[in-house]
Amino acid sequence: MQISSRFTIAIHMLACMETFKDEYKVTSDFLADSINVNPVVIRRILSQLRDAGLVQVKRGTGGAAAAKPLKEITFLDVYRAVECIENNTLFHFHENPNMDCPVGKNIHNILDDKLVRVQEAMERELKAITLEEVMDDLKTVTDNGR
Amino acid sequence: MQISSRFTIAIHMLACMETFKDEYKVTSDFLADSINVNPVVIRRILSQLRDAGLVQVKRGTGGAAAAKPLKEITFLDVYRAVECIENNTLFHFHENPNMDCPVGKNIHNILDDKLVRVQEAMERELKAITLEEVMDDLKTVTDNGR
DNA sequence: CATTTTTGTAACAATTACTATTACATCTTT
DNA sequence: AAAGATGTAATAGTAATTGTTACAAAAATG
Numbered sequence: 377m378q379i380s381s382r383f384t385i386a387i388h389m390l391a392c393m394e395t396f397k398d399e400y401k402v403t404s405d406f407l408a409d410s411i412n413v414n415p416v417v418i419r420r421i422l423s424q425l426r427d428a429g430l431v432q433v434k435r436g437t438g439g440a441a442a443a444k445p446l447k448e449i450t451f452l453d454v455y456r457a458v459e460c461i462e463n464n465t466l467f468h469f470h471e472n473p474n475m476d477c478p479v480g481k482n483i484h485n486i487l488d489d490k491l492v493r494v495q496e497a498m499e500r501e502l503k504a505i506t507l508e509e510v511m512d513d514l515k516t517v518t519d520n521g522r
Numbered sequence: 523m524q525i526s527s528r529f530t531i532a533i534h535m536l537a538c539m540e541t542f543k544d545e546y547k548v549t550s551d552f553l554a555d556s557i558n559v560n561p562v563v564i565r566r567i568l569s570q571l572r573d574a575g576l577v578q579v580k581r582g583t584g585g586a587a588a589a590k591p592l593k594e595i596t597f598l599d600v601y602r603a604v605e606c607i608e609n610n611t612l613f614h615f616h617e618n619p620n621m622d623c624p625v626g627k628n629i630h631n632i633l634d635d636k637l638v639r640v641q642e643a644m645e646r647e648l649k650a651i652t653l654e655e656v657m658d659d660l661k662t663v664t665d666n667g668r
Numbered sequence: 669c670a671t672t673t674t675t676g677t678a679a680c681a682a683t684t685a686c687t688a689t690t691a692c693a694t695c696t697t698t
Numbered sequence: 699a700a701a702g703a704t705g706t707a708a709t710a711g712t713a714a715t716t717g718t719t720a721c722a723a724a725a726a727t728g
Binding site for chain 1: 523524525526527529530531533534537538541555556557558559597605607608611612613614615616617618619620623624625626628629631632633636637639640643644646647648651655656659660663664
């Protein structure tokens with residue numbers, strides 16, 4: 377199972393907000409046009425980002441913008457904001473192993489710390505990447521011949 | 523989205539095969555009883571593990587066993603055997619960004635190598651854990667007062 | 669060789685998550 | 699009051715996961 381596109385959409389949204397913040401009012405329709413998804417999808421993700429304190433959204437007049445400097449927003453922040461993983465565990469465990477079997481009785485405990493290690497490795501890398509990096513790369517490619 | 527329970531079930535299966543290989547014939551019904559899922563679920567995963575060269579399954583007479591020493595089977599081997607991730611990419615990308623937008627046009631390329639880094643961090647950790655470690659831990663807990 | 673046990677797999681259902689879409693109440697400015 | 703946005707509920711379609719029944723095919727055994 378893949379991680380849902382909400383994650384890459386959210387990053388795309390933040391990159392758009394930053395890129396166009398001085399030129400346009402960045403509304404959900406504006407974002408929907410760049411990302412090419414339904415505006416309601418944008419608004420749902422916008423709400424999740426707002427609840428996580430990553431963006432500010434203006435009601436009535438409209439428009440969204442990052443709530444803090446992009447170098448302070450990591451991929452992990454975005455991931456946690458939009459990806460609702462049950463119990464915050466990446467791996468789904470089979471629920472009812474047989475407690476009368478020595479393997480079934482102990483497998484959960486034994487695997488747990490190993491799977492946490494894997495999840496932490498992934499989250500450590502997510503945390504090491506900031507939205508600022510994305511903006512830097514974006515500026516590089518848009519400056520050189522588009 | 524969580525990684526499916528096929529992964530932890532597969533590890534449980536291999537741990538069972540190794541634990542009981544001398545005492546019992548380890549059939550799909552036997553495994554289903556320890557793991558507490560339907561035998562057909564077991565057989566499906568067994569086929570995937572067989573196709574990946576991780577186990578050998580006897581038809582007719584029945585029984586499954588690891589195809590190589592457990593210290594040579596990593597969590598990554600098992601993960602790849604049972605988890606069918608599209609294009610081998612952990613992150614699902616939104617498909618049709620707007621090519622007329624400077625962000626939409628470049629976001630995919632810019633994100634790709636960053637997301638690969640995350641996936642590699644995860645796979646590196648999966649590769650560092652072997653089934654032998656699971657067996658060692660299992661022996662430790664079953665020796666000391668069960 | 670027939671029987672028995674087991675694997676391999678198809679078929680179907682139930683559940684869940686994701687994504688798209690319509691509709692509309694609510695908020696804020698003008 | 700009107701206009702333009704957001705927030706959110708409701709619904710539908712699709713896909714993946716898991717459970718289950720059913721049965722053909724394989725292999726050992728008497």
